[in-house]
Amino acid sequence: VRGVYIHSVMYDSKKLTSMSKSAYRNLGQNVSHGCIRVLPHVAQWIFYNCPPDTLCSIVKNRAANPVLVSQLKAQIPDYGSYPQPTDARPDPIEVPATVRFDNTPVRTGFSNSRDTTIATLKAGEHVMLLQLANDWCKVRTAAGKLGYIKSVYLLCDPDNVQLTTGYKATKKTYVYAGMDTGSERLATIPAGGQPNVSENPQKGWWYGEYNGALGYMRTKYVQQSTVFVFPALSTIPTAVTTADGSTTATVSGTAAYIAAGIVANMRSMPSTDGIIIAELASGTSVTLLSLEGNWYYCQAEGLTGYLYKDCVSAR
Structure with missing residues (x-):
């Protein structure tokens, strides 16, 4: 729903043991900037059972129903008694995509009134799609930023995701101007970034390109791996x-x-x-x-x- 999000109680870190006490205790209170917060197991159910483009009816400015409020509050256990949901299913597949044209904005959400632009991408740049919908896709950029891009601005084939042998950063690293970590850093490669490697000029160093920057990368952190194949923009006359x-x-x-x-x-x-x-x-x-x-x-x-x-x- 444009600009109105349904999400679980927030966590202080990525660990399931770090659910925010204050956020949990404020369930049902108007403290979420227009978002709808639910218990983690409810958010999990929504994730698996409500695919993109599921329609939700949200009625604003309606007086609270005391009976319903009481019933919902009765379902919320004490913070220490809440059992975290488990999930043995694999992570959702990520889809490689290519930006269609210059000045494509990456937004913090998909509401023109509430959200802002956090990055601007050029035609040909690559992103990974984390969630797909008709209007907007949630993406991770090559720089590691998370945001939303209009679907029509992206070229992808979700039904034909291909893999090949390439190079991937095992952790955050850099493209250097020379074969020395003290030389100028030309670009940052986030963990999972896929640079293009063209040669191995010296032990411990690759030479190649990432996000438009040509330079040297450490072989310790950029290793041969199975990587995604990104769709190419058409250049056929x-x-x-x-x-x-x-x-x-x-x-x-x-x-x-x-x-x-x-x-x-x-x-x-x-x-x-x-x-x-x-x-x-x-x-x-x-x-x-x-x-x-x-x-x-x-x-x-x-x-x-x-x-x-x-x-x-x-x-």
Whole structure:
């Protein structure tokens, strides 16, 4: 529910023995900034039984029902008596994804009024998807930050996650300007980060790239491992029609405009069944990001969506 979260009582650390006493004792009180807090085993049930896009009805400003409040409070044991839920199931699978275009914001949540931008990513950068939904995905960036990105800004294939042999950081480490830990740190590689290694110039050191930074990495902390394969942004030339009727080759990122004499519907999917996101007048500037069949995935007036290719002309 946009900006209103349902989550368990908070913990002081990642250990199940560190459940916050004050948060537990304040269950039912209006102290959670609009969030709904529940007991850990209830949150666990929601996680496994309510998939993304499950609709929840939240009624605000309704007077409390004394009988219901009493019944709910009776179900809350003393702090020391609460048995932590156990879980032998494997962790949910993470999905590798690639950012579609520049200036993609990573948000603290998905409410425009309550949340802020904590990072801005470039086209081609990689993130891991921790939770997927139609509108937003929870992600972990290459720098280790957690946040939310609009789903349409990401390229991924959740049903075809592939692995290969590559390199992974076993703990937080760095890309150095030279083969010396005293040299300049060009980038931080978080635990689990996947740098690209190109050579082994000296014992104890790799040379390669991470997050756009070229330099040296310690072999002690960057080791060969099984890693995710991230989807590649399309760079295959496509063709758009120019104003004189001829065609020209273009690639992702090409500037174009809405053809003369029409109003084009930008849609949420590459089909006339897609929801109309915006009506774009003739001459409106458009940035082409990729081609899917007869539809361009593009950016215009701060929005992203799909335009039928006959509606678009090259500059």
